[in-house]
Amino acid sequence: MRGENLRDLNGITQPVRFKPLDGIITGAFILVVILFSIFLFFTNSKGQTGVLVIQSPDAEYRFSMSEDRKIEIPGRLGSSVIEIHDGRFCMIHSPCQNHICMNMGWISYPNIPVICLPNRVSARITDSQESEQQFDGLSR
Amino acid sequence: MKQYRQSVAFYAAVSAFLGVFESFIPIPVPFLRLGLSNIPVITGLSLFRFRDLLFIVLFKVVIAHLFRGSLFSYPFLVGLSGNLLFIIAVWPLYRVSRRYASFISYSLLGALFHNIGQLAMATLFIPYQAVLWIGLLLVSLGVVTGFINGVLANRVYNGIIVRLVEYRRIVPFSERLRSIE
Numbered sequence: 001m002r003g004e005n006l007r008d009l010n011g012i013t014q015p016v017r018f019k020p021l022d023g024i025i026t027g028a029f030i031l032v033v034i035l036f037s038i039f040l041f042f043t044n045s046k047g048q049t050g051v052l053v054i055q056s057p058d059a060e061y062r063f064s065m066s067e068d069r070k071i072e073i074p075g076r077l078g079s080s081v082i083e084i085h086d087g088r089f090c091m092i093h094s095p096c097q098n099h100i101c102m103n104m105g106w107i108s109y110p111n112i113p114v115i116c117l118p119n120r121v122s123a124r125i126t127d128s129q130e131s132e133q134q135f136d137g138l139s140r
Numbered sequence: 141m142k143q144y145r146q147s148v149a150f151y152a153a154v155s156a157f158l159g160v161f162e163s164f165i166p167i168p169v170p171f172l173r174l175g176l177s178n179i180p181v182i183t184g185l186s187l188f189r190f191r192d193l194l195f196i197v198l199f200k201v202v203i204a205h206l207f208r209g210s211l212f213s214y215p216f217l218v219g220l221s222g223n224l225l226f227i228i229a230v231w232p233l234y235r236v237s238r239r240y241a242s243f244i245s246y247s248l249l250g251a252l253f254h255n256i257g258q259l260a261m262a263t264l265f266i267p268y269q270a271v272l273w274i275g276l277l278l279v280s281l282g283v284v285t286g287f288i289n290g291v292l293a294n295r296v297y298n299g300i301i302v303r304l305v306e307y308r309r310i311v312p313f314s315e316r317l318r319s320i321e
């Protein structure tokens with residue numbers, strides 16, 4: 001009787017133990033993770049094809065992220081200066097008081113906004129595909 | 141047959157309990173789960189029919205998300221797609237290869253299929269590049285948690301489930317039961 005129920009069902013009468021196939025699959029998974037991370041790191045360092053979208057109270061500006069340049073944007077208080085360099089951008093000068101926008105530093109990832117509320121200027125990178133996949137809130 | 145149904149219900153209850161329980165364990169990344177609730181599902185591969193296992197998984201997902209407070213929101217859809225892909229993919233694999241592999245393999249495969257299903261669903265809500273990065277994190281952590289869960293599942297099977305079946309506290313499915321039904 002002992003183990004009989006298991007035998008006619010599972011084909012397993014021995015205790016389940018670590019078997020060679022488990023080792024192979026574990027190794028394959030670790031390999032896949034390593035390859036995946038290598039692939040991701042390499043593709044990410046190449047892609048600098050985004051578009052910088054700048055909103056000011058008067059107009060919307062678009063600049064390619066591939067060219068280095070300095071941009072002067074007129075706002076409510078004065079002109080904000082945004083610099084594009086090496087596929088990153090930064091608010092390097094702003095007439096506002098707190099300089100929160102300048103303290104955001106250099107941004108290279110898409111959809112991370114740099115916003116100057118007193119001067120009503122905001123800037124962010126969008127993907128080159130101009131996809132509509134924009135989310136404004138996530139909750140768990 | 142009655143005892144078999146009670147076994148399925150018992151499994152579903154244990155799985156749902158673990159699903160709720162693991163949400164009490166603090167984890168830094170919101171998407172990451174330990175997958176403790178998958179240990180009953182994986183060991184249940186050896187005991188139940190496909191439709192009963194499907195019931196266990198669905199019950200687990202609904203109850204766990206009900207208690208986490210995320211039922212009918214997008215984490216529920218993400219979890220549901222991951223769990224369904226897992227059960228649909230691993231069930232035939234288990235039927236084919238159960239003699240050559242232990243629960244570690246199925247746990248790892250389960251973690252992978254969970255992640256694939258979750259990421260496929262997540263691409264609907266999150267930009268593509270971000271999904272790849274979350275995917276790397278999920279898959280690499282999934283290998284670790286999947287392996288640990290597999291070892292735990294082996295131990296649970298050898299230590300607990302074999303005995304429960306022996307003393308007929310759990311009645312696995314067999315052809316004899318079908319004739320009774």
